[in-house]
Amino acid sequence: MITIVGPTASGKTRLAVDVALAYDTEVISADSRQVYRDMTLGTGKDLEDYLVRDTEGNVIKEVKCHLIDIREPGYKYSIYEFQRDFHRVYDDMLSRGFLPVMCGGSGLYVESILRGYEMHEVPENPELRKRLEDKSLEELTEILKTYKTLHNQTDTDTRKRAIREIEIRDYYCTHAEQLTGYPAIKSLVVGTEVDRDVRRERISRRLRERLDAGMVDEVRYLLENRHIPPQDLIYYGLEYKYLTLYLIGELSYDEMVRQLEIAIHQFAKRQMTWFRGMERRGIPIHWIPPTSPAKRKLLVFKNYIKYF
Numbered sequence: 001m002i003t004i005v006g007p008t009a010s011g012k013t014r015l016a017v018d019v020a021l022a023y024d025t026e027v028i029s030a031d032s033r034q035v036y037r038d039m040t041l042g043t044g045k046d047l048e049d050y051l052v053r054d055t056e057g058n059v060i061k062e063v064k065c066h067l068i069d070i071r072e073p074g075y076k077y078s079i080y081e082f083q084r085d086f087h088r089v090y091d092d093m094l095s096r097g098f099l100p101v102m103c104g105g106s107g108l109y110v111e112s113i114l115r116g117y118e119m120h121e122v123p124e125n126p127e128l129r130k131r132l133e134d135k136s137l138e139e140l141t142e143i144l145k146t147y148k149t150l151h152n153q154t155d156t157d158t159r160k161r162a163i164r165e166i167e168i169r170d171y172y173c174t175h176a177e178q179l180t181g182y183p184a185i186k187s188l189v190v191g192t193e194v195d196r197d198v199r200r201e202r203i204s205r206r207l208r209e210r211l212d213a214g215m216v217d218e219v220r221y222l223l224e225n226r227h228i229p230p231q232d233l234i235y236y237g238l239e240y241k242y243l244t245l246y247l248i249g250e251l252s253y254d255e256m257v258r259q260l261e262i263a264i265h266q267f268a269k270r271q272m273t274w275f276r277g278m279e280r281r282g283i284p285i286h287w288i289p290p291t292s293p294a295k296r297k298l299l300v301f302k303n304y305i306k307y308f
Contacts, residue, residue: 005104006192015300017049023101025093026100029066042240074229076235125170136159143166219244
């Protein structure tokens with residue numbers, strides 16, 4: 001397998017598509033939010049990147065991407081489900097003689113596949129939730145620190161996410177004997193490297209482009225037409241958190257844009273921290289510097305030949 005990783009706005013989707021085209025294969029998305037239908041601009045699906053157009057702009061080929069648009073908005077998709085769904089697609093691709101290309105910015109999702117983490121579907125614990133319901137986010141964060149760190153460091157920017165993370169960690173403490181893992185997968189891992197200042201400029205420009213393209217209307221549609229409760233959209237964090245707060249009147253438009261822009265910059269920094277941690281945990285990442293698409297693709301080929 002070839003795996004393409006990188007922070008948001010680093011060009012990883014375009015590179016994954018170029019590689020898939022060169023090998024006449026398909027892409028498997030490893031993104032925790034792109035699984036949801038009708039959540040396109042807010043999750044940065046970059047669907048246009050999967051289309052190949054001729055000089056007149058006509059679509060002549062579409063690269064198939066798996067594990068996007070597979071769940072309804074409002075659903076709480078788990079890493080356990082991702083592992084199961086990934087291996088179903090991965091095995092099918094191998095059976096058809098295709099080289100899988102995994103692409104994503106969700107470090108935990110990527111690492112769970114490469115290292116074969118033991119994960120399990122964690123049910124809700126009503127008794128535990130009742131004990132935690134009156135605690136502040138700060139208190140919940142302190143409780144999280146008392147648990148042994150799992151494979152991930154969840155972004156607990158809301159009480160609901162923090163409570164769910166405590167629920168998961170508590171479950172793993174008491175059900176370790178039930179866990180079954182998938183085999184680790186040998187893969188060339190390529191990272192799309194981009195200068196920090198350039199990345200920040202790209203993030204800011206991309207945010208404004210998505211706002212101009214109708215990202216506010218996308219969230220309004222989810223609230224008003226799909227009847228997704230505001231707290232469920234806030235749960236997804238980042239774009240859906242701040243746009244929902246704007247639409248329900250808790251933030252002005254300017255406040256929403258300013259706070260969201262800061263949050264995305266912070267998120268990209270955390271993504272890079274995760275990928276550096278993957279390297280320390282024994283997964284080598286071959287970082288591809290910013291250059292032309294053709295040169296980036298060539299560097300992937302050279303690394304692939306050397307790796308396997």
